[in-house]
Amino acid sequence: MNQFQYTRPAETAVAIKSLAKEPNGYFLAGGTNLVDMMKMGLVVPDKLIDINRLPLKKIERTPTGIHIGALASNSEVAEHAYIKAQYPLLALAINAGASPQLRNMATVGGNLMQRTRCPYFFDTAMPCNKRTPGSGCGALQGINRMHALFGASDKCIAVNPSDMNVAMAALDATIHVTGVKGPRAINIGDFHRLPGDHPELDNTLQKGELITSVDLPAASSAYNKHVYYLKIRDRTSYAFALVSVAAALHIENNTITGARLAMGGVAHKPWRLTAAEIFLKGKAITEDNFKQAAQIAMQGAKAYEYNKFKLKLAPNAIVQSLKLATGLAS
Numbered sequence: 001m002n003q004f005q006y007t008r009p010a011e012t013a014v015a016i017k018s019l020a021k022e023p024n025g026y027f028l029a030g031g032t033n034l035v036d037m038m039k040m041g042l043v044v045p046d047k048l049i050d051i052n053r054l055p056l057k058k059i060e061r062t063p064t065g066i067h068i069g070a071l072a073s074n075s076e077v078a079e080h081a082y083i084k085a086q087y088p089l090l091a092l093a094i095n096a097g098a099s100p101q102l103r104n105m106a107t108v109g110g111n112l113m114q115r116t117r118c119p120y121f122f123d124t125a126m127p128c129n130k131r132t133p134g135s136g137c138g139a140l141q142g143i144n145r146m147h148a149l150f151g152a153s154d155k156c157i158a159v160n161p162s163d164m165n166v167a168m169a170a171l172d173a174t175i176h177v178t179g180v181k182g183p184r185a186i187n188i189g190d191f192h193r194l195p196g197d198h199p200e201l202d203n204t205l206q207k208g209e210l211i212t213s214v215d216l217p218a219a220s221s222a223y224n225k226h227v228y229y230l231k232i233r234d235r236t237s238y239a240f241a242l243v244s245v246a247a248a249l250h251i252e253n254n255t256i257t258g259a260r261l262a263m264g265g266v267a268h269k270p271w272r273l274t275a276a277e278i279f280l281k282g283k284a285i286t287e288d289n290f291k292q293a294a295q296i297a298m299q300g301a302k303a304y305e306y307n308k309f310k311l312k313l314a315p316n317a318i319v320q321s322l323k324l325a326t327g328l329a330s
């Protein structure tokens with residue numbers, strides 16, 4: 001590792017000013033992603049601003065839902081009684097990710113910022129437009145079995161690796177950030193980016209902005225009974241999703257009155273299945289309806305040489321998650 005400055009401010013405004021003065025500075029929270037990247041030489045900072053003393057850890061109910069401080073650990077969120085009761089999809093998704101040790105260290109803000117696990121991104125001997133813009137994409141002609149089905153570009157076909165983000169997308173989270181220009185709120189659908197011509201940018205944060213909290217709306221807590229987070233991966237723990245599905249349904253008299261669906265492992269951002277949600281509204285709980293919803297969700301999917309299996313795996317995962325959420329399967 002290179003030598004770098006290290007500060008540990010106790011006030012958010014001081015942390016932001018400190019980063020504003022250092023173009024090659026980074027905020028450090030749990031460090032479960034950033035420190036790995038520093039060890040591998042992917043990130044070579046001149047300054048680390050440790051934000052762990054900032055007052056951004058609180059999880060509390062609000063009149064409009066729940067407020068989750070950006071420094072709350074993944075474990076604290078997944079074990080929070082109100083979240084488990086009212087937003088169980090979030091707890092399920094978080095517990096499907098990483099390991100208990102990592103979930104104890106990793107923060108909500110850090111999880112939102114998590115970088116792709118594309119192997120070519122981590123291999124500094126290989127071209128990667130995300131790591132080194134303009135160098136090319138090793139995965140396009142390489143081993144791309146983990147890669148995207150939706151929204152990719154000829155510059156990058158990587159996927160967002162987070163499980164938490166998939167549930168947050170389904171639950172309509174709002175990300176609160178602040179920077180030298182003041183605070184602003186970003187809907188999760190607008191937070192992560194598609195790669196386009198600038199795969200080096202994972203999200204729409206401006207330089208120097210800090211995530212301060214995530215709010216989940218009260219409306220999403222109505223989706224707390226019929227939920228499932230299905231994660232398909234190469235081994236049953238401590239592995240990233242090949243495909244994951246977050247499913248939460250509101251059901252009355254055996255009819256689906258509302259659906260929240262998102263997929264992970266298939267795009268550069270958590271992939272909300274809006275058209276399938278619209279299709280399911282007003283439908284009966286049948287496998288045939290779930291299959292039609294999955295077909296709708298897969299429209300526009302494009303596979304590469306080694307991830308063609310996902311074209312079958314993803315719709316099957318959608319159907320199975322809906323069956324598990326509604327009790328059609330157990």
Ligand code: SF4
Pocket residue numbers: 116118119120121127128129130131136137138139140155156157158199
């Ligand atoms: Fe880099 Fe994206 Fe290509 Fe992976 S898919 S090698 S992250 S540019």
